[in-house]
Amino acid sequence: MFALRATALRHSPALRGVAVALALGVVVVAPAQAQTAGAGVAVYTCLDAHGNRLTSDRPIPECNAREQRVLNHDGSLRKVIPPPMTADERAEREAAERKAALVRAAQADAVRRDRNLINRYPDEATHRNAREKALDTVRAAIKATEGRLKELAAERKPLFDEAEFYKGKPLPTRLRQSIDGNDAAVDAQKNSAQNQAVELERINRLYDAELDRLRRLWSGAQPGSLGPAVPAADAPAAAASVVKPAKPSKAR
Numbered sequence: 001m002f003a004l005r006a007t008a009l010r011h012s013p014a015l016r017g018v019a020v021a022l023a024l025g026v027v028v029v030a031p032a033q034a035q036t037a038g039a040g041v042a043v044y045t046c047l048d049a050h051g052n053r054l055t056s057d058r059p060i061p062e063c064n065a066r067e068q069r070v071l072n073h074d075g076s077l078r079k080v081i082p083p084p085m086t087a088d089e090r091a092e093r094e095a096a097e098r099k100a101a102l103v104r105a106a107q108a109d110a111v112r113r114d115r116n117l118i119n120r121y122p123d124e125a126t127h128r129n130a131r132e133k134a135l136d137t138v139r140a141a142i143k144a145t146e147g148r149l150k151e152l153a154a155e156r157k158p159l160f161d162e163a164e165f166y167k168g169k170p171l172p173t174r175l176r177q178s179i180d181g182n183d184a185a186v187d188a189q190k191n192s193a194q195n196q197a198v199e200l201e202r203i204n205r206l207y208d209a210e211l212d213r214l215r216r217l218w219s220g221a222q223p224g225s226l227g228p229a230v231p232a233a234d235a236p237a238a239a240a241s242v243v244k245p246a247k248p249s250k251a252r
Contacts, residue, residue, distance in 0.1 A: 041073040111224030113232070117210065118217055127214060131207040134233065138203065142196045149189050156182050206233035 045055045046063035054060050060068060068081040121127040159179050163171060209230045216226055
């Protein structure tokens with residue numbers, strides 16, 4: 001049995017026609033070109049919690065939590081209004097939307113980075129020159145560190161020569177402090193040398209990855225089509241933070 005809204009049926013011929021179609025189990029999805037002048041009439045229908053078919057010319061309050069179908073005046077389907085989502089469904093949709101937004105942002109970033117990369121390096125020679133310039137910064141620091149280690153070794157020799165006079169005896173405070181200061185300075189320079197070696201490797205690794213991407217872009221790959229963009233090989237700025245030779249420690 002159908003629970004129909006009597007008032008709506010009396011005053012809406014279109015609704016009466018839809019009610020008859022529903023009673024006969026007929027719902028036709030008509031093509032757009034078959035719409036008539038009365039196509040603007042909306043008829044809402046749904047099954048309530050008891051399985052009764054409700055029909056109205058406006059959204060049906062009894063079916064607010066259920067699916068409602070919106071029909072045209074001739075009984076053809078116009079659209080389906082899904083039931084409200086549960087809290088879990090809303091959370092799932094919001095998570096999916098956030099994920100999709102992150103994917104879109106990453107894609108836009110990849111396009112931007114690739115275009116910047118091509119503009120910065122129009123050919124391999126330009127990229128090679130940039131690599132050498134970045135490496136030269138580290139090489140200069142390495143050379144300075146090596147030079148400082150030689151100076152510290154030269155300073156250390158007379159200190160140890162003097163310490164020979166005090167075998168089996170406590171060293172004078174001044175001499176002990178000088179030797180300790182030299183040891184600390186040597187350790188600092190060796191630490192700098194290790195950092196510089198790591199930085200040299202990092203720069204080459206970044207430029208290698210960048211060059212591989214550039215070669216594909218130069219060959220016609222579209223910006224943003226190669227996956228996430230590689231970090232820019234901004235070697236000079238990065239190198240400056242780790243390759244400066246350590247300052248010698250001064251004995252008190």
